[in-house]
Amino acid sequence: MLSVEPIPAFNDNYIWLITYRDRDAAFVVDPGDATPVQRALEERGLHLEGILVTHHHFDHVGGLEALRDTWNPVVFGPDNPAIAGIDHTLGAGDRIEVLDHLFEVLAVPGHTLDHIAYFHPADDTPLLFCGDTLFAGGCGRLFEGTPAMMHQSLQALAALPASTRVYCAHEYTLANLAFAAAVEPGNERLVERIARARQSRERGAPTVPSNIALERETNPFLRCDRDEVVTGLKRQGRLDGDSVVDVFAAVRAWKDTF
Numbered sequence: 001m002l003s004v005e006p007i008p009a010f011n012d013n014y015i016w017l018i019t020y021r022d023r024d025a026a027f028v029v030d031p032g033d034a035t036p037v038q039r040a041l042e043e044r045g046l047h048l049e050g051i052l053v054t055h056h057h058f059d060h061v062g063g064l065e066a067l068r069d070t071w072n073p074v075v076f077g078p079d080n081p082a083i084a085g086i087d088h089t090l091g092a093g094d095r096i097e098v099l100d101h102l103f104e105v106l107a108v109p110g111h112t113l114d115h116i117a118y119f120h121p122a123d124d125t126p127l128l129f130c131g132d133t134l135f136a137g138g139c140g141r142l143f144e145g146t147p148a149m150m151h152q153s154l155q156a157l158a159a160l161p162a163s164t165r166v167y168c169a170h171e172y173t174l175a176n177l178a179f180a181a182a183v184e185p186g187n188e189r190l191v192e193r194i195a196r197a198r199q200s201r202e203r204g205a206p207t208v209p210s211n212i213a214l215e216r217e218t219n220p221f222l223r224c225d226r227d228e229v230v231t232g233l234k235r236q237g238r239l240d241g242d243s244v245v246d247v248f249a250a251v252r253a254w255k256d257t258f
């Protein structure tokens with residue numbers, strides 16, 4: 001199977017490095033900064049064959065120009081003219097090859113309108129590269145989309161196979177889980193997850209990848225149909241409507257000020 005490693009960038013970004021067995025070719029996902037990518041490639045004796053971009057924010061595309069100049073990789077990304085240097089624009093249902101492995105493109109608007117995700121549907125361990133849409137224990141802020149849009153995008157990701165590994169673009173997990181515990185104080189799986197995530201961070205290890213099963217069990221943004229989530233919001237006077245999108249919007253608004 002494909003191997004995936006994090007390249008830390010900026011304060012809390014992860015640029016994902018994808019390789020396959022002993023091949024010396026690599027792909028990276030969302031290279032916001034070229035410098036740590038160049039270093040990672042050099043250390044491993046790899047050349048950069050391709051780049052996957054999820055959305056237009058600078059901390060995901062800032063390294064594109066320098067990496068193109070050095071490696072001339074094939075660059076896949078959303079159909080957004082604001083991103084300079086995309087060779088192949090992608091939309092929902094498109095399929096591409098990454099180191100001879102099939103990846104499917106999902107449209108997941110909400111954090112931005114152009115946001116796409118990349119899914120590798122392997123039998124044993126499917127892989128998801130979801131940028132700033134689904135985070136470990138949380139989700140991206142709604143900079144451009146509506147709550148209904150983001151809720152639908154997250155539901156599509158939650159419907160992927162339970163064993164899917166979730167490679168998000170930031171180490172936000174501890175803050176996300178602290179919020180999740182405020183939303184669902186009675187969720188025992190969440191308590192366990194928080195303990196494991198703290199241990200990882202104390203070791204200096206990433207808390208990601210996560211997986212879809214764990215997100216379904218502990219991520220409040222995927223649990224807007226749960227009684228404890230709804231009653232908690234009502235008790236605090238945070239919920240106006242009855243629909244699951246109203247619940248999602250209320251959880252997202254709460255997190256924005258948490």
Ligand SMILES: [Zn+2]
Binds near residue numbers: 055057111132
């Ligand atoms: Zn972003």
